[in-house]
Amino acid sequence: MSERYISHIHRDCVIREADGIHFLYHRPAGQTHILPPHAYLLLEAAAAAPASFDDLLRALATGYALDGSAEERAGLLEHLATLIEAGLIETMP
Amino acid sequence: MNGGRLASRGGLDSTLRVGPVRYRLRTPLPSVARDIRAAYQGYPFDDPDDCAEFEVNLRPTRWWRRFIRPQITVRTDIHTPMVPLPGSMGLLAAEMGMNLQVALGMRRCLLLHASTVERDGLAYIFPAGSGSGKSTLSAALGFSGDWRFMGDEFALIDLDTGLALPFPRPISLKNQSIAVMRALARDGVFSAAFETSHKGTISFLTPPADAIRRMNEPARPAAIIFPTFEAGAAPHGEAMTRADVFVHLASSSANFDFLGEAGFETMWRLAETCPGFMLRYGSTAAAIELVDAVRRTVTP
Incomplete structure (x- = not known):
């Protein structure tokens, strides 16, 4: 997994937070997204700097008890695919 | 209400303002016009300052449907297919048309x-x-x-x-x-x-x-x-x-x-x-x- 992930939420989105839930209005798509804490944590990590898969896993581990199992890695991949589909994260070589 | 030709025949062709929304209501059917006027008594009709943004036109489905088993359909600016209703339900049809126009067209x-x-x-x-x-x-x-x-x-x-x-x-x-x-x-x-x-x-x-x-x-x-x-x-x-x-x-x-x-x-x-x-x-x-x-x- 050599590809890196980047997010432009601070450029592209209006971001509001309430009760731990983040509400993002994504200007390019004209869509509103409602994100649970772990999903927003991923976006913040990818927005700070282009991040590898392992970087994102480490970022997630700061807020959640993770052991890096295959199941967790598969779960993260699934989350990333959802965020990519929503246009909130892009991949770069 | 002035209403022109339709009104002179007992119908309705008027602007109606409800809050910030301005309608134009039209119907050639006197019974429908009467029901609308009764339900909207006290409202501002035909204020010269009002320019209608949504039109609701209640018409017989066929010309003869005006006389025989009257049946009406709603024609609106923002077209939405609506099932024809009996002529006696003209006010209901008007309300449905007015709701739909606002629901589909309101952007302010x-x-x-x-x-x-x-x-x-x-x-x-x-x-x-x-x-x-x-x-x-x-x-x-x-x-x-x-x-x-x-x-x-x-x-x-x-x-x-x-x-x-x-x-x-x-x-x-x-x-x-x-x-x-x-x-x-x-x-x-x-x-x-x-x-x-x-x-x-x-x-x-x-x-x-x-x-x-x-x-x-x-x-x-x-x-x-x-x-x-x-x-x-x-x-x-x-x-x-x-x-x-x-x-x-x-x-x-x-x-x-x-x-x-x-x-x-x-x-x-x-x-x-x-x-x-x-x-x-x-x-x-x-x-x-x-x-x-x-x-x-x-x-x-």
Whole structure:
């Protein structure tokens, strides 16, 4: 997994937070997204700097008890695919 | 009403203003024109300053349908296929057409599927689906004399100011609500009762005169209240989180997806500044008490 992930939420989105839930209005798509804490944590990590898969896993581990199992890695991949589909994260070589 | 050629033959061709919304209503059918005039007595018709933004044209489906088993269809600017209705249901058809035009075409305001009342300059918004009791609740409050009725179908939130704009159309009462309001609004102007296949019996109640007279006075939203009528239920109220309020408001809006960033910001401001409550009740009297309890918690 050599590809890196980047997010432009601070450029592209209006971001509001309430009760731990983040509400993002994504200007390019004209869509509103409602994100649970772990999903927003991923976006913040990818927005700070282009991040590898392992970087994102480490970022997630700061807020959640993770052991890096295959199941967790598969779960993260699934989350990333959802965020990519929503246009909130892009991949770069 | 001037109305020109159609009016001279007993029909209707007039502008009608309800709050910030300006309609042009047309029909060649005298019975439909009569029902509309009766339901909208006291409203501003044909104000020379009004330029209609939505047209609702009620016409016979065929020319001979004007005379034999009259049947009407609704033609509107924003075309939506509507099932023809019997000529006797002209007012119902007009109300459906007027609702649809606003739901599909309103872009100046955030539109919530909600009823609204006002007291002491503050608006209390009741978002809910059809059959939840939101119309009856707003009507009962409006006719109590202590509250101003602002609308029973759509709450209009100004995108610039965040204020709730009155949209006091005739109140759509269904089934048992008709008897409830006949008891509470003894001098009220009720339309005929229309038997429909999907919503049961519907009758329209003209809002209190005060609501029509003050239809240009906006109010600052103070609370968002999600009402649920449940026969036999004990009165129950529950505060909501801000996140829950936003999610529920978004799902109750007819045009949130079309308004872009302005809609998002307006919705957020509403959720941020207005506490939200879930109310469940088994009678109109209990609902009024719950709403009054909310009012006491949000007013200084």
